[in-house]
Amino acid sequence: MELKLVTNTARSAVVEVCDGGKYYTNKEFKIYVNGAFYQTSNQVITTIYDLKPDTYYEVKVEYEGQSFNDISFTTNYEFVTLNVREFGAYGDGVHDDTNAIQCAIMACPKDSRVLVPEGVYKISSIFLKDNLTLELAKGAVLSAFTDREKFPILPGMIESYDEEKMYNLGSWEGNPLDTFSAIVCGINVSNVVITGEGTIEGNTSFENWWNNCKIRNIAWRPRLFFINHCSNVMMHGITVQNSPSWTIHPYFSKHLKFIDVKIKNPANSHNTDGLDPESCEDVLVLGTYISVGDDCIAIKSGKIYMAESLKTPTSNMIVRQCCMRDGHGAVTVGSEIAAGVKDVHIKDCLFMNTDRGLRVKTRRGRGKLSVLDDISFENIDMDNVMTPFVVNSFYFCDPDGKTEYVGTKKPLPVDDRTPSIKKLKFKDIKATNCHVAGAYICGLPEMKIEELRFENIDFNYAKDAKSGVAAMMLGCDEASKQGLVVSNIKDLILKNVNIVGNEGEAIIATNVDNIVRD
């Protein structure tokens, strides 16, 4: 067992208890701060709140009756606290507190915090600024209105006066389209921390934003949290729930941390992905719990227009010690990935009750910049996941998704529209109670997946396994208890892969150039 300091602010610290557990520790433990008992926890990533600024602390953990190595740190300096109540916010769940909170944010100097104390604060859209710490205290709820007329619009594209360039603000499903501003929104800001034990509540239901949600009404639905061209942003501790659409959407942003965040949307809500970094660099998702109506994490890089305009893949991303449940996919790559995704590593995570574990969604037409490379899953437990690994190169999205061009299994000429997948690695995975298939992997016949590696993988199946469709593509029929179904791969490496309880052949490989098995 090892205790590590992950990060600290002026008012809190995050520690990691490393005992081999995934999201949850193997045993409960007690935390002591400067010798005094703080709390009992069973989470690998745990936050200690209510600390004082610029103060030295020693933290100790008692695990199975034994004390382990102490850690010590000094919290950050803090200049002033701007309590939104002092700026006129009511926090009574009735008055519109948007302006009062926005005023506090805009007035916040460097090294200071805007504090939202306990209470329900009705807001439409608030905007972040540089060098800001926004703290939502325990019991504080930023509770969003759901009336369209209260929300500003972020135009998709604004043309420069000289007609040479475009300024992109709104984004919808990979394209620069008019979108309502998010409930919490950042445009071109740096050095922002959103922290605390409070909640951002989207209040979405089938009576408002989720009603007729496939149709644009004035503009597309807002995100719960949207940052565009931002850097050094950390979201920490808070709960975000009932989002109108994708919950957290970082867009062309870098150096981002999401730590100990709780993301909750109903399982039947529409397109309420948990966290969708799009064309982002250096992203850490740590100790985060995600239960949503679509993909828990969906890694993206836009559709063709934005990809060709800015050529920005999502890269250098780590997801660690997270728990994902009830979504369509635990970690999805796609489908808007026209600028590519590379160097993404998911490890030490728990996936429960999702339709898929890893889900890659791509298709012909995503373009030659759409290169997926160096993506790994390591040390992951999955339980009751319908199909743990799905790579779908024939995803039938978009208006032309069901055309012959997208769906044909015959090789087509490689051209500027052809996407590619290079190296995918899965290691130390336990997938219990699978239903549909262990893995369903389809590359393109004209652009095979370069290397697919399975190492130390255990699949078993639920006794009452449900049938289902592994991948949303033409020709993928409903099935149950399939083993590994793989096609269009150059090198398939299988080391210590154990499939127990499947029906039919354990491995069905089609158009695979080279299979290496131990």
Next chain:
Amino acid sequence: MANCYNQADIYEAAYTISKKVDFKSLDLEKKAKLANAYAFAAKDLEGEFIKILKDCLCDIKSEKAIVDENIAVNEKFLSGNAFYMLSKLCDDKASEEIACNIAKSLKKAERSKEGYFLTTSNNKCLCIAFNVLSFYMNYETKNGGKEQYNDIIAQVNAIYNDLFEDTILELKNGKEASLKPLVYLAAGLVDMLEVMDQALYEIWARIRAIFKETIKAILSSAKYTLGSNKELDLMLVYAIFKGCRMNLLHTEKYECEATTLFDQILEDKESISDAYTVAAFILAASESVKNREYQDYGREKGGVLWS
């Protein structure tokens, strides 16, 4: 800055001018152009234009070319847009069915070796964007499943590559006849942009780019040609007004070009009598009453840019 044409005055002018043509005596091409224009007037100017549109389409729908899906003349496609509009305005399923039936003929339409539709007389022309492609896009968006968007953009690119540069050059060299295909190209492209789904944004952006290039080229190449043919001036006015409303063009840079032309024509509107010019006037008039300022239009009309 948005223009400030008075809706009642514009309606009166458009209505008076519409009375100058005897619709029943016209050939199908003229009927289709007028019906298409009346459709926009019915939506934007309202009043008697809904009845006029109904009467026109009642007349057109019995034409052999409309009924027979094996006849793929250009004229029927433009009328398809009018049937769609009537369907929308009056919640009339039968009109939508007629539009869908018209769309079946798209498969039979003659194409150039470059792959784009030819005119009824089997000629190449930029005007195909207005006469055929605008309906093709309308149909694909509403009933075609959008699967042929790729065919549409391939045709737009092919037309552009094959005809655009030469036509602009001719216009620059003073060939007045080259203005007509260009203004109809601009009007067709902006009509396509208005009805298409932006999910395939790269297609939308490409059409937008060609539209802008067309407007710029016309304005820079036709200084001595504009003002001499009301039909063409009005089609350009229509394209610019609509382009400004949809934020495809900078209103502050382009709208004045359109208002100058439109004001001149309004002063001499009594001279308008032929069916093509009447249709063009009604199109321009319909767009002239719309507020091109983004937020106002977006909030009040239920859509940021689109009707």
